[in-house]
Amino acid sequence: MRRTRIATVGAVILSLVLSAAACGGGSAGGSGSNEQPKTLTYWASNQGANIEVDKKVLQPELDKFEKQTGIKVKLEVVPWADLLKRILTATTSGQGPDILNIGNTWSASLQSTGALLPWDAKNFDAIGGKDRFVESVLGSTGVQGQDPAAVPLYSMAYALYYNKKLFKEAGITKPPATWDEVVEAGKKLTKIGKSGIGAEGSNLSANIHQVFVLGKQHGADFFTADGKADFTSDNAVAAVKQYVDLMATHKIVSPGNAEYAQNQSLSDFSNDKTGMVLWQTAAATFKTQGMSEDEWGVVPAPVPSGRPGPGKQTNSMVAGINMAVFKNTKNHDGALKFVKFMTSDEEQKTLNKAYGSIPPVKTAQQDAAFNTPDLVALRDTLASSAAALPQFPEESQFETVVGTAVKELFAEAAAGQAVTTDSVRAKLEKAQQQMPKK
Known part of the structure; x- marks a missing residue:
């Protein structure tokens, strides 16, 4: 995970708990209407050499999701220099995306705002179950003893x-x-x-x-x-x-x-x-x-x-990118469908191959593409000599x-x-x- 310089972030974080009520006008169930919007907004982190590379990697997959579900995903790739500041602003204003990528080391901090959807057993079941993910990467998804604030997407070391x-x-x-x-x-x-x-x-x-x-x-x-x-x-x-x-x-x-x-x-x-x-x-x-x-x-x-x-x-450190959902999304069901799609075996293989990262999904790791000498070295590091930053x-x-x-x-x-x-x-x-x- 990479991160930005933010001169005012200390004051923002100190105010997050006090302003958590401003984090969302909706609930985990959406706006209360049976008719949910057919568009999701997704803030992706810059994983490739530049933003254009990310768009070329992600847009075909988002088009695939739209074809399967009828839900269009509006993509914005946010540079690391801006991402945390954008997220913190969204948590206090309630004006954020439906789904976003976060550096896994931020999970506990963002969890404390109350703005992110908790991944309880019901939500994990909706995307195929918590046990699909490598146990070590789940250690960087939020405060220990609480429902995770995010789901692993890319693993790195x-x-x-x-x-x-x-x-x-x-x-x-x-x-x-x-x-x-x-x-x-x-x-x-x-x-x-x-x-x-x-x-x-x-x-x-x-x-x-x-x-x-x-x-x-x-x-x-x-x-x-x-x-x-x-x-x-x-x-x-x-x-x-x-x-x-x-x-x-x-x-x-x-x-x-x-x-x-x-x-x-x-x-x-x-x-x-x-x-x-x-x-x-x-x-x-x-x-x-x-x-x-x-x-x-x-x-x-x-x-x-x-x-x-x-x-x-x-x-x-245990490096990686997690995917989170804003609690006030007006399309809760669609957001869960998108997370399920992005963490499916097929997409995990496609995306992690493109970025040279390691799938946090156990079955996707079995693909031969992730047994190259460099990725084996990284997998060994994650398994035996990496430590998670404090949650x-x-x-x-x-x-x-x-x-x-x-x-x-x-x-x-x-x-x-x-x-x-x-x-x-x-x-x-x-x-x-x-x-x-x-």
């Missing part, structure tokens, strides 16, 4: 992708498995005039994903067990500093990456400017940008030492304030300013002060 041509030119004989090896390989790549590893310093979601994993590797969770913000522990500070130091100290991330917001590091990788990139299911994007499968390789994301696994060997209502605000702190640190590093333990801690203290008090 992080891996380390490397450019075989640049590795050969730099004399790197094997892909890195540890962070020390990443730094070593990155320095060899800089010696041949290339950037060692890509980063997207202005992409708040990417920042959070990486520092959350590094936090796990340092023994930090960023939240206490009861949901209180815990951003300033020594281990949390060390995790953030390690990530920013790829640019500030080791010089293997180009200073220009501080301004990158979405997919620009993938473009650099595809165009032989960068030797490595940490990304979620990037194969489809590489193909779109003209890179053949034999030009890149993929290995598990790095760990401090040894092999990936649970605890301090965690090397990815607390304040999670999306955590992404905003800590993601922004990392963005500001990258900007300082790009400008040649020193990034120290004290300066990192100061940024995280500022971030923590913006969180709700418990």
Whole structure:
């Protein structure tokens, strides 16, 4: 999941519970009329290399749904830079789509607004049952112990992708498995005039994903067990500093990456400017940008030492996209039909093949297309060494304030300013002060 920069999101989230009554003029049953509209509005997240790619992938499937049901789906692909802000505005105004994609890490935060349809047993039965989905991905659909706020649509995990041509030119004989090896390989790549590893310093979601994993590797969770913000522990500070130091100290991330917001590091990788990139299911994007499968390789994301696994060997967050329904939709039945269609075996295979992601539906995963070496590596990561981001209502605000702190640190590093333990801690203290008090 990727995420946007939102200056006012903290205040918006703080007001969500108070304004939940404004979230919908209807009910889960629609407007009360027996005649339900024949059009659904769908906000899709930008999964492809650009919005036009998404339209080409999705529109034929939406046309197929209309032919089967008579219900037209009005598609809008919303960039990640705008998606959360658009959703939060919709939850407070009641003027939103019928169905939307959300980053799975936002599930608990959006659930707390009361604006999303709860996926109780009846609603799950309407789309074929809850047990169709892989259990681990259901862990990122809302607060534990409550009915989920969303349904898994695409599953992803992080891996380390490397450019075989640049590795050969730099004399790197094997892909890195540890962070020390990443730094070593990155320095060899800089010696041949290339950037060692890509980063997207202005992409708040990417920042959070990486520092959350590094936090796990340092023994930090960023939240206490009861949901209180815990951003300033020594281990949390060390995790953030390690990530920013790829640019500030080791010089293997180009200073220009501080301004990158979405997919620009993938473009650099595809165009032989960068030797490595940490990304979620990037194969489809590489193909779109003209890179053949034999030009890149993929290995598990790095760990401090040894092999990936649970605890301090965690090397990815549980990444993915969920599909939610606004509770005030005027076509409840049609919305459920659309979710059932999008999570059917046939559509799961079609869509996840197009995006290079992994179906969260068990039976769809059995297709041979999802047994390629890169997807097997990602499936193994999800099964054994990935951890879900905290499912607390304040999670999306955590992404905003800590993601922004990392963005500001990258900007300082790009400008040649020193990034120290004290300066990192100061940024995280500022971030923590913006969180709700418990």
